[in-house]
Each structure stands twice: as structure tokens, then as C-alpha cells.
Amino acid sequence: MNSPLSSATPRVYTPVSELHLHAEHLQAQSLSDLLGSGSTAAQQRANALAFTFGSLHIDFSKQRLTTKTLMLLKDWAESCGLAAKRQALFAGAKVNTSERRAALHVAARWPSSETPPEGMESAAAFCQHQRKRMAEMVERVHSGKWYGATGQAITDIVHIGVGGSDLGPKLVSEALADRPSSAKVNVHYVSTMDGAQLLPLMECLNPATTLLVLASKSFTTADTQFNVRTALAWLSHALEVDEATVCCHQLIGVSSKPEKMTEFGVPEAQQLVFKEWIGGRFSLWSPIGISVAMQLGVVCFDALLEGAHAMDKHFLHTPIEENLPALVALVGAWNSQFLNIPTHAVLPYDGRLKSLPAYLQQLEMESNGKSVGLDGRSVTHATCPILWGDVGPNGQHAFYQLLHQGVHTVSADFVAVAQRAGVGCEKINRSLKAQEQLTLAHCLAQSQLFALGDDAIPQALRGLMAQGYRGNQPNSVVLLKTLDAWSIGALLALYEHKVFVQSVLWNLNPFDQPGVELGKRLATSLYQTLADEPVEYQNVEDPSTAQLLHKVNEWRK
Numbered sequence: 001m002n003s004p005l006s007s008a009t010p011r012v013y014t015p016v017s018e019l020h021l022h023a024e025h026l027q028a029q030s031l032s033d034l035l036g037s038g039s040t041a042a043q044q045r046a047n048a049l050a051f052t053f054g055s056l057h058i059d060f061s062k063q064r065l066t067t068k069t070l071m072l073l074k075d076w077a078e079s080c081g082l083a084a085k086r087q088a089l090f091a092g093a094k095v096n097t098s099e100r101r102a103a104l105h106v107a108a109r110w111p112s113s114e115t116p117p118e119g120m121e122s123a124a125a126f127c128q129h130q131r132k133r134m135a136e137m138v139e140r141v142h143s144g145k146w147y148g149a150t151g152q153a154i155t156d157i158v159h160i161g162v163g164g165s166d167l168g169p170k171l172v173s174e175a176l177a178d179r180p181s182s183a184k185v186n187v188h189y190v191s192t193m194d195g196a197q198l199l200p201l202m203e204c205l206n207p208a209t210t211l212l213v214l215a216s217k218s219f220t221t222a223d224t225q226f227n228v229r230t231a232l233a234w235l236s237h238a239l240e241v242d243e244a245t246v247c248c249h250q251l252i253g254v255s256s257k258p259e260k261m262t263e264f265g266v267p268e269a270q271q272l273v274f275k276e277w278i279g280g281r282f283s284l285w286s287p288i289g290i291s292v293a294m295q296l297g298v299v300c301f302d303a304l305l306e307g308a309h310a311m312d313k314h315f316l317h318t319p320i321e322e323n324l325p326a327l328v329a330l331v332g333a334w335n336s337q338f339l340n341i342p343t344h345a346v347l348p349y350d351g352r353l354k355s356l357p358a359y360l361q362q363l364e365m366e367s368n369g370k371s372v373g374l375d376g377r378s379v380t381h382a383t384c385p386i387l388w389g390d391v392g393p394n395g396q397h398a399f400y401q402l403l404h405q406g407v408h409t410v411s412a413d414f415v416a417v418a419q420r421a422g423v424g425c426e427k428i429n430r431s432l433k434a435q436e437q438l439t440l441a442h443c444l445a446q447s448q449l450f451a452l453g454d455d456a457i458p459q460a461l462r463g464l465m466a467q468g469y470r471g472n473q474p475n476s477v478v479l480l481k482t483l484d485a486w487s488i489g490a491l492l493a494l495y496e497h498k499v500f501v502q503s504v505l506w507n508l509n510p511f512d513q514p515g516v517e518l519g520k521r522l523a524t525s526l527y528q529t530l531a532d533e534p535v536e537y538q539n540v541e542d543p544s545t546a547q548l549l550h551k552v553n554e555w556r557k
């Protein structure tokens with residue numbers, strides 16, 4: 001006998017439609033409801049939403065979701081073919097379809113002691129060879145055997161790069177700067193195209209003992225080219241040698257374009273190469289990271305790669321329901337696509353991670369800040385949220401007011417470090433420990449307040465103290481046991497794979513960045529307009545830009 005339902009039009013089931021229905025259903029429940037007040041169910045939910053991998057722990061229990069949500073999200077990932085696409089990424093398939101190339105940043109951290117997956121062998125061997133050459137250069141500087149143009153040993157490195165050639169190495173240098181290391185040199189990062197970061201360095205560094213690292217995948221980026229020209233002019237002038245001589249003694253080039261480095265004057269022995277199949281924002285692990293190795297030592301750089309590699313293997317082999325990068329990606333996609341939350345804050349509770357928001361802005365927004373899918377059609381759903389943030393405790397004194405009582409819903413990652421190494425002095429250590437404790441307490445309190453709002457106030461005091469804290473702001477707490485090289489490597493690789501998983505969910509190519517090109521072209525023609533006299537205003541179509549050009553020229557005379 002037919003069931004009474006069999007004649008009805010069957011409902012078209014897709015994981016996405018199911019997730020939308022589930023989201024509607026969940027809207028009725030606040031985070032206060034989900035976190036419960038000591039109920040067993042709430043406790044079980046919290047337990048099921050916390051995950052540990054090595055020295056990383058992630059707690060999703062303050063996200064607006066249940067274990068059922070995670071199961072539905074997992075179905076969605078499976079229906080998008082995540083497992084096969086993950087395999088293809090590691091096997092060197094041409095996943096960057098618009099540029100017809102692989103995305104093999106994972107090869108840059110594949111250790112020589114382990115057989116790489118089929119398809120990655122030659123890439124891993126190439127990266128290992130360059131890593132060896134990089135280590136030799138670092139050793140030459142550390143042992144005092146790299147001499148500048150006037151015969152003095154190197155004391156300072158000026159790393160000149162921008163975007164992916166700057167943000168990753170700078171973040172790691174800052175994060176690990178307080179560690180005892182074998183470093184014999186100081187490292188300074190220069191990225192802004194106006195030369196503002198170079199000027200003070202030119203005032204205080206010794207030109208005879210300064211080595212430039214010109215880091216640029218394309219070797220054409222104007223910001224970097226102009227900075228390096230100014231730096232070479234400074235060294236040449238100060239040392240009374242020509243620029244070619246400076247290049248021979250005090251310049252290392254890192255790029256995917258060896259021919260351009262040669263044309264520029266970087267001697268072949270001072271060139272480090274990575275291939276096109278490592279994207280700029282994924283290039284920290286390549287010789288782009290040389291300044292980290294210069295500052296902190298090769299052992300430390302290797303530990304960074306080991307942490308990233310451990311995360312690669314976890315990502316490659318772990319089922320989705322326990323796979324940290326996949327879970328972070330799914331939770332992020334849930335917030336933007338199903339809960340319609342348009343912005344995501346990254347809030348490190350550790351001053352050493354102050355550049356994490358900027359690093360993740362490039363990684364996530366340049367990768368998935370797109371609206372045209374792999375099929376060439378406009379997507380009909382949300383993609384990457386606007387990512388922003390700052391050091392959490394400082395943000396508390398600035399923008400948290402809006403997060404607690406404003407009108408916007410925001411999701412957040414709180415990133416905290418459980419313990420830090422002490423210094424030699426007992427008295428200072430005690431004081432530092434108290435600061436560590438204070439910071440962690442603030443991190444946990446803010447995460448709680450984001451989630452619960454006024455409900456964070458104990459029941460008995462609620463009537464007296466309620467102040468309109470909105471709560472219901474979903475957030476994850478990412479806890480690192482210590483901020484060591486391994487942990488930061490694992491953390492950054494986790495976010496890299498998050499980006500990849502989200503690109504699979506959203507059907508995007510995360511490895512190109514076509515939207516950044518036109519601005520550069522427009523600037524090139526405006527550059528000419530500003531350089532030539534008289535200025536050809538009639539070439540500038542819009543009156544706003546024309547009048548600004550006029551004003552700029554008037555004030556530059």
C-alpha cells in the first residue's frame with residue numbers, strides 16, 4: 001500500500017536548503033539557551049564542540065550551532081566533493097584554474113624524511129633544495145662570514161616586500177621575537193610604498209653592515225621596487241660605491257622570476273627561488289621566510305614548517321567531523337551564509353600576535369573575497385565576510401562598545417596563549433605571570449560576554465546590573481599552549497586550509513586575485529600625470545579625481 005505521502009511532490013533535498021531550514025529553526029534559540037544554565041545537555045554540547053590538536057585547542061561552544069548543525073555542515077562539505085578536492089590539492093592538480101597551475105604551498109613544508117604524496121615529489125624536492133641554499137646563506141650571515149661592500153660583517157637585515165612577501169614573515173618575527181635564539185642579526189620590515197618605513201632605518205642603521213632582502217614573487221611590484229631603489233641609493237651614497245657593487249655584496253633576492261632578479265643585478269648565488277605554484281599569500285614557508293630564519297635561526301624556521309606540516313597531515317587524513325581546518329571553515333561559512341553575519345573579528349589576546357588580523361585579512365579576503373564562481377557565474381550566496389581586528393585587550397578600550405551594545409552582529413575568533421616563557425629575574429617573572437593571568441581572564445570574560453550579554457550576570461544580580469549587553473555574538477576561542485614556532489606554524493596552516501575548504505563550499509578559485517590589478521594600472525597612468533608638466537587634466541575622466549590632482553599639484557610645487 002502506498003503511504004499517504006507518496007503522491008505528494010517530493011521535497012528537493014540539498015544540504016544547503018536543509019541548512020537554511022535548520023538556521024531558521026535555530027534563530028529562535030539564543031546562545032544563552034544553547035549554553036544553558038548547568039544542564040547536562042548543555043554540558044554535553046560544550047564537550048562535543050571542543051577540539052584539541054597538539055598544542056592547539058579550539059572551542060566552538062559559543063557558536064550559534066548544535067551538534068546537528070555540524071552534521072549538516074559535514075554533509076554539505078561532502079556533497080561539494082571536499083575529500084577528492086583536498087586530495088587533488090596535495091597531488092599538485094591545477095586547482096588554480098584561472099592561472100592554470102597547482103597550489104603547492106604544502107610542498108614547501110614537506111620534510112625530506114617523508115615521502116610526499118604522488119604528484120608532489122618534484123615540487124617537494126625543489127623546495128628542499130632551495131631551503132638548503134637558504135640555510136647556507138643564513139649560516140654565512142650568522143657566522144660573520146657575509147661581508148658588506150666595505151668588508152664588514154652583517155648586523156642588520158632590511159626585508160623589503162609587501163602583501164604576501166611581507167605579512168607572514170613579519171607576523172612570525174614579531175610573534176617569536178622574545179625567544180632565545182641563535183640570531184646574530186636584527187631584522188626590520190619595510191613595506192609601505194611611500195618610503196616612510198625606510199627613512200628612520202636609514203637614519204639609524206649602519207650602511208656598511210646592512211643586508212637587503214628583496215622579497216617579491218613577481219619582482220615587479222612597484223611598492224617593493226621603489227623601496228629597494230631608495231635603499232640602494234642610500235647604501236651607494238653612504239658607502240661611496242656604485243649600486244652594482246652594493247647589489248653584489250648587500251642584496252639577496254627572493255622571487256619566482258630568476259631572470260628578473262638577474263636583470264636587476266642580484267648575483268645568481270644570492271638568488272632564492274620559489275615556483276609560480278606557491279601563491280604570494282601562501283609563501284611564508286618558501287624562501288620568502290628567509291628573514292625569519294635570519295632573525296631566529298634555521299632550527300626555529302624548521303620548527304615553524306614542522307608545525308605547518310603536522311597540520312597538513314591532520315587536514316589530509318582526518319575525517320571532516322574531527323578535522324580542525326574543515327570545522328573552522330564550516331563554522332565560518334555557517335555564520336556568513338546561513339546566519340548572515342557580514343563581518344568577522346580576529347582578536348588576539350597576546351601583543352606578539354598583533355599582526356595576525358592583517359595577515360588573515362590578506363589570506364582570507366584576497367582568496368575568497370569573490371562573487372564569481374568556478375563556473376563563471378555570479379554566486380547567489382554570501383562568500384568571505386569582511387575580516388578585521390586588533391589586539392583584543394586594546395580593542396576593549398576602543399571598539400568593543402559597539403560589539404556589546406551596537407546594532408551589528410559580528411562573529412569573532414579570540415586567540416589566546418596559555419603560558420609564556422619567563423625571563424631570568426624572579427621578581428619580573430612574578431609580575432609578568434600576573435599580566436598573563438589578567439590577559440587570559442579578560443579573554444575568557446569577553447568571549448563569555450559576547451555570547452551571553454546581560455545573561456552573563458549572575459541570576460540574583462540581573463535586575464540590578466542588566467545594562468543592555470546584546471550578547472548572542474558567536475565566537476570561537478583558539479587557545480595555544482605556548483607561542484612557539486611549531487604552534488604558530490600549525491595555526492597559520494590551519495587558517496590556510498580553512499580558506500581552501502571555504503573555497504570548495506563556495507565554488508571559488510581561492511588562488512588568484514584578479515580584483516587587485518586594475519587599481520595598479522590606473523595608478524600607473526596617474527603617476528605619469530603627476531610626474532609630467534604641464535599636467536594633462538583632460539585625460540582624467542571624472543571631475544573628483546581631476547580636482548584632487550589639481551590640488552596635489554598645486555601643493556607639490
Ligand SMILES: O=P(O)(O)OC[C@H]1O[C@H](O)[C@H](O)[C@@H](O)[C@@H]1O
Nearest residue numbers: 163164165216217218221280516
Ligand atoms: O610578492 P609580490 O609579487 O611583490 O606581490 C606582493 C603582493 O602584491 C599583489 O598586489 C597581490 O595582491 C598580493 O597577493 C601579493 O602578495
